[in-house]
Amino acid sequence: MTTHAETPWRTLSPRTLLAHCAWLGAPLGSFGLTLLATGGHPGARAWSTLGTVTVVFLVITAAGLVTYRRTRYRVTPDAFELHTGLFTRRVRSVPLHRIRNVDLTANPVQRVLGLAVLRAGTGGGTRSAELSLEALTRPAAERLRVELLARAGAVDAEDPVVSTADPRWLRYAPLTFWIFGGVFAAVGAIWRVLDGVGIKPWRIGFVRHAFEGFGRSALWLTIPLALLVVTALGVVGAMALYAENWWKYRLEWTDEATLRVRRGMFTTRSVSIERARLRGVVLREPMLLRAGGGASVRAVAGGLGNREENRKRSVILPPAPKSEAERVCTHVLGQQGGRTGRMGQTGQTGQTGQMEVPLTAHPRAALRRRFVRGLLWVVAPVTVALAVLGALLTPVLLYCAAAYAVLATPVVHALARDAYRSLGHALRGNWLVIRSGTFQRETVTLDRSSVLAWTFTDTPFSRRAGVVTATAAVAAGEDGYRIRDMAATEAAGFADAAVSGMLREFLDI
Amino acid sequence: MPPVLRPPRHRMDPRARTWWAVQAWTTLSGPALLAAAALLVLSALFFPGALPWLAPLALVVLVLPALLYALVMPAWRYRVHAWELGGFAVYAASGWFWQKRRIVPLSRVQTVDTHRGPLQQRFGLATVVVTTASTAGDVKIAGISEADARILAERIGEAAQLMPGDAT
Known part of the structure; x- marks a missing residue:
C-alpha cells in the first residue's frame, strides 16, 4: 500500500461522547425516583449506587474520549483506512474495490443527536473484514458512503459475486407479513392435520383447560399477554422462515450471460436469469420494512414461468438494508446495460451518477385523488354503516360513527400523503424509473428499449383532475408497469422520449 | 406547448x-x-x-x-373507439367510462388475428386482435367493417414481417 500523505485524516463526531452517556438515563432516573420516594433523604445504599455510577461514568467517558481522539479515517484513491485503538493501536486498510456494502445505522439516541454508525463491509462473510465508524454526523456519514460506493462501484462490475447473505439481515425478517400471518397459518395447518387424522383439537384435555382458564382469567392482563406471545412466536417464525429461505444466499454472474441466485437451508433453490431476458429490477419496500430502513429486490425478467412462478423466482435479494438493495440494483443494471453497450451514450461517468436524477413529482391532484379514494373506501362505508345502525338501534353507535370518522380521516390523510410522496417517474440514462405505493412501495427500473407498448388510461374524473395513468408494457415480470396519475400534459412527451419516438407520428406538437 | x-x-x-x-x-x-x-x-x-x-x-x-x-x-x-395504422405503429383507442389508448410499434407485433362472432357477422363487422410478447401490449380493435379488418390485418402482418428481431 502506498502512503498518501496528502490525504488528510478525518475524525469522528464529538457528539459521539454524548451518545455514550445515554446509558446514564436508567440509573439517574432510578436515583431520581428514590429521591422522590424518600422525600429527598436517600439512604446509604442509594448514595453508594450513585457513587458507583459516577465512577463508571468517569471510566466510560475517559475511554470514549481516548477512543474519540485516537480514531481517524481517510479515503485514499485506492483504499479506506482506519486508525483505532484504546490500548493497542490498529491501522486497518481495505482496498476500495473490495468494499461491497456500506451500511448506515443509528440507535434512537444517535438518531436524536443526528449521528450515524457507518459500517463498510467487503461482503466476504467474516466480520473481521468490516470497518465500523461509531459515530459520524449524519451528513458526514452520507458523504462518506457516497464516496466509498462511487469508487467501489467502478471496479465492482468485474466481480462476478453481486451479493451474499449477511446474518445481520435477519433483523429485517420480523418486518414482513409473516410475523402475524405465519402464526395463524401454522395454527391453521396443525388444525387441518389433526382434523385430517380424525382428532378434534378442542377435545384434547389441555387445549380445553387452556381455553377455560383463559375465559376465567383477568382478561385485561391475559389478552395483551397472549398478543405478546403471538408476536414473539411470529418473530421467531419469521426469522426461521427467513433463515430457511435465504441461508447461504448468493447472487452472482455465473458467466457472461447468466445471473444466478442460490439460497436455502433445507431446500436449496437456484434460479438462473438470462441476461438477455433481464429487463430491469424492482426495489420493494413494504411499509414495515421501509420503516425499518430495509428493502428487497426483484428482477424483471422473462422466462421464469407464469406470473405466479415469476413472483416466487424473481427475488434476487431478501429483505436487507436499503443501501445494499440499491447497490444490488445498480450492479445488476450496470452489467445488463453493458450488454447493449449504451451506457456510454448517456454521458454519465458512473452508474451511481445516473441514479441521482431526481424523480419527477406528480401533480397535486394525485394527492387529492388518493385522499378522496381513502375517504370513499375506508372512512365512508364504516361511518355510514355505524350511523344507520345507530339511528335504528342505539345512539351509542352514532358516537362510534363520529369517533371513527374523526380518527380515521387523519390516518387516511397521512396514508394518502405518503402514497403521493411515493409517486414519481424519471428517465435515468438507459433506464425508465417508476415509483409508487404506500403499503407496498415499489421502485421499478426498466430498460427503456424493452418497453414494447405504451397505454394511457383515464376516466372522466381523472381527465378533470388533469392526470393520466401511463402503462409501459414489457415481456417480463408483471407485463405492465404503471405510472399512476402523472400530469396529462406531460404524459405523451415523456412516453415518447422514453422509447425514442414511438408515439411521434401520433403527436400534435 | x-x-x-x-x-x-x-x-x-x-x-x-x-x-x-x-x-x-x-x-x-x-x-x-x-x-x-x-x-x-x-x-x-x-x-x-x-x-x-x-x-x-x-x-x-x-x-x-x-x-x-x-x-x-x-x-x-x-365517440371514443378509434384506430389508426401509422408508418411504424398501431394506435387504438377503446373503452367508454374508462378510456384506454394504446400504441404498439409494428416491430413488436407477434400475431394478427381477425375474429367474427355470430352477432358481428349479422352486422358485417369484425375484430382485429394484435398480440405482442406482453399481455399489457395486446391491441383489440373491435367493430370495424369486415373489409377494413381484412386490409388492416394484411397490412399489419406485412409491416410486422419487414421488421427485424424477435419482437420481445
Missing part, C-alpha cells in the same frame, strides 16, 4: 353502435330488466306489502342502470 397525443384517425363502423346496443340488451340490460319485472310481479302477487319499498329499490338498483347502460354506452363508446 407540450406535445399532445391526438385521437386515432379512423372511427369504428357506424353499425358497431347497433352491435354494442344488442350486446348490452342481451348480456346486462335485458336480464336486469327481466329480473326487476319478475321481482315486482312476484311481490305484487304474494307480498303486496313489500311493494312500497321494493319498487323504488328495484328502480334504482336495476331498471335505471340497465336503461342508462343500454342507451348511453353505445353512443359514448362510438
Whole structure:
C-alpha cells in the first residue's frame, strides 16, 4: 500500500461522547425516583449506587474520549483506512474495490443527536473484514458512503459475486407479513392435520383447560399477554422462515450471460436469469420494512414461468438494508446495460451518477385523488354503516360513527400523503424509473428499449383532475408497469422520449 | 406547448353502435330488466306489502342502470373507439367510462388475428386482435367493417414481417 500523505485524516463526531452517556438515563432516573420516594433523604445504599455510577461514568467517558481522539479515517484513491485503538493501536486498510456494502445505522439516541454508525463491509462473510465508524454526523456519514460506493462501484462490475447473505439481515425478517400471518397459518395447518387424522383439537384435555382458564382469567392482563406471545412466536417464525429461505444466499454472474441466485437451508433453490431476458429490477419496500430502513429486490425478467412462478423466482435479494438493495440494483443494471453497450451514450461517468436524477413529482391532484379514494373506501362505508345502525338501534353507535370518522380521516390523510410522496417517474440514462405505493412501495427500473407498448388510461374524473395513468408494457415480470396519475400534459412527451419516438407520428406538437 | 397525443384517425363502423346496443340488451340490460319485472310481479302477487319499498329499490338498483347502460354506452363508446395504422405503429383507442389508448410499434407485433362472432357477422363487422410478447401490449380493435379488418390485418402482418428481431 502506498502512503498518501496528502490525504488528510478525518475524525469522528464529538457528539459521539454524548451518545455514550445515554446509558446514564436508567440509573439517574432510578436515583431520581428514590429521591422522590424518600422525600429527598436517600439512604446509604442509594448514595453508594450513585457513587458507583459516577465512577463508571468517569471510566466510560475517559475511554470514549481516548477512543474519540485516537480514531481517524481517510479515503485514499485506492483504499479506506482506519486508525483505532484504546490500548493497542490498529491501522486497518481495505482496498476500495473490495468494499461491497456500506451500511448506515443509528440507535434512537444517535438518531436524536443526528449521528450515524457507518459500517463498510467487503461482503466476504467474516466480520473481521468490516470497518465500523461509531459515530459520524449524519451528513458526514452520507458523504462518506457516497464516496466509498462511487469508487467501489467502478471496479465492482468485474466481480462476478453481486451479493451474499449477511446474518445481520435477519433483523429485517420480523418486518414482513409473516410475523402475524405465519402464526395463524401454522395454527391453521396443525388444525387441518389433526382434523385430517380424525382428532378434534378442542377435545384434547389441555387445549380445553387452556381455553377455560383463559375465559376465567383477568382478561385485561391475559389478552395483551397472549398478543405478546403471538408476536414473539411470529418473530421467531419469521426469522426461521427467513433463515430457511435465504441461508447461504448468493447472487452472482455465473458467466457472461447468466445471473444466478442460490439460497436455502433445507431446500436449496437456484434460479438462473438470462441476461438477455433481464429487463430491469424492482426495489420493494413494504411499509414495515421501509420503516425499518430495509428493502428487497426483484428482477424483471422473462422466462421464469407464469406470473405466479415469476413472483416466487424473481427475488434476487431478501429483505436487507436499503443501501445494499440499491447497490444490488445498480450492479445488476450496470452489467445488463453493458450488454447493449449504451451506457456510454448517456454521458454519465458512473452508474451511481445516473441514479441521482431526481424523480419527477406528480401533480397535486394525485394527492387529492388518493385522499378522496381513502375517504370513499375506508372512512365512508364504516361511518355510514355505524350511523344507520345507530339511528335504528342505539345512539351509542352514532358516537362510534363520529369517533371513527374523526380518527380515521387523519390516518387516511397521512396514508394518502405518503402514497403521493411515493409517486414519481424519471428517465435515468438507459433506464425508465417508476415509483409508487404506500403499503407496498415499489421502485421499478426498466430498460427503456424493452418497453414494447405504451397505454394511457383515464376516466372522466381523472381527465378533470388533469392526470393520466401511463402503462409501459414489457415481456417480463408483471407485463405492465404503471405510472399512476402523472400530469396529462406531460404524459405523451415523456412516453415518447422514453422509447425514442414511438408515439411521434401520433403527436400534435 | 407540450406535445399532445391526438385521437386515432379512423372511427369504428357506424353499425358497431347497433352491435354494442344488442350486446348490452342481451348480456346486462335485458336480464336486469327481466329480473326487476319478475321481482315486482312476484311481490305484487304474494307480498303486496313489500311493494312500497321494493319498487323504488328495484328502480334504482336495476331498471335505471340497465336503461342508462343500454342507451348511453353505445353512443359514448362510438365517440371514443378509434384506430389508426401509422408508418411504424398501431394506435387504438377503446373503452367508454374508462378510456384506454394504446400504441404498439409494428416491430413488436407477434400475431394478427381477425375474429367474427355470430352477432358481428349479422352486422358485417369484425375484430382485429394484435398480440405482442406482453399481455399489457395486446391491441383489440373491435367493430370495424369486415373489409377494413381484412386490409388492416394484411397490412399489419406485412409491416410486422419487414421488421427485424424477435419482437420481445
